[in-house]
Amino acid sequence: MFFLIENFTPVTAIARGILIDLSAAIFLWGNGRIAGVSGILGGMLSRDFGSWPWRILFALGMVAGVFIYRSAGGTLQDIELTSSLPILVLGGVLVGIGSSLGSGCTNGHGLCGLGRRSGRSLAATLVFMGIAGVTVYVTRHVMGGVL
C-alpha cells in the first residue's frame, strides 16, 4: 500500500537515517556527546565559553552539508515557508523553551536517546510526536491552516 502514498520517499529516508546515525555515532564515540541540535546550540547560552568552538563547528558543518549535497548534484525542492514571521518566531521560542526543559529534541531524544535505550527519551519522543501530530491536525483541519 505504501507506494500509493505520493509524497513517500523511502530510499532517501533510509539514506538519511544512516547518515544521521553515522554522525551521532562519530560524535558519541569521539567526544562522548549526544548529537542533539537543541543541546549543542542551547549550550552556547551557558557561560561555558570553552565549548563554543566545537558547538559552532558542528553548526557550520550542518549548514555546509547542504552545500556539499547541492554541489555534488543533489536536488532539493524549493523550501516553502508558509507561516508568517511572527508565527515562526513564536514557534522558535517555544521550541527553545520546550527542548531546554525537556532536555532534548528530535535527534537527541528520538535517535540518540532511544539508541542508548533511555526511558526518558522514549517518553519524550512519544509525547512530542503525538502532540505535534495533534497540533498539526488542529491547525490544518480544525482551524483551516490559518497559522
Add this chain to the structure above:
Amino acid sequence: MSRLLVAAVAGLIFGLGLAVSEMVNPQKVIGFLDVAGNWDPSLALVMGGALVVTGGTFGFILKRSEPLFDTGFHFRPETISMPNYYSALEYLALGGASSVYAPAPQLQSWPMVKWTRSGLW
C-alpha cells in the same frame, strides 16, 4: 583539536543526511505529522532506519569507559520531575508544529531560503 574535528565532521554528515532526506524542508516534516491529510511516512523510516543502527553502535560505544577524545560521556541526569517534563515537551511539540521546524532544519533552512532567493543557486 581532535574534538573540534569530530564536531565538524559529525555536523557535516548530519547536515548531509538532512539534505538527502529533504528534512530541511518544513513541508516534509509537516507531511509526516499530518496523518489526516496527505500523509508522508518518510520521517518514520528516517527514524526507524537510524534507530536500528544507533541501537547497535551506541551499545558498542557505551561499553567503553570513555570516548576517544574526552574524559567521560556527557549525558544529562534523568532527574526532571514528570509533570514539569511533560509540559515542557508540549511546548516543544506546539512550537515545532506551529512553525513546523525542528531546530536542525531551522538552522539549515534560513540560509538556504536566503541564498536561493538571491539567485546564488
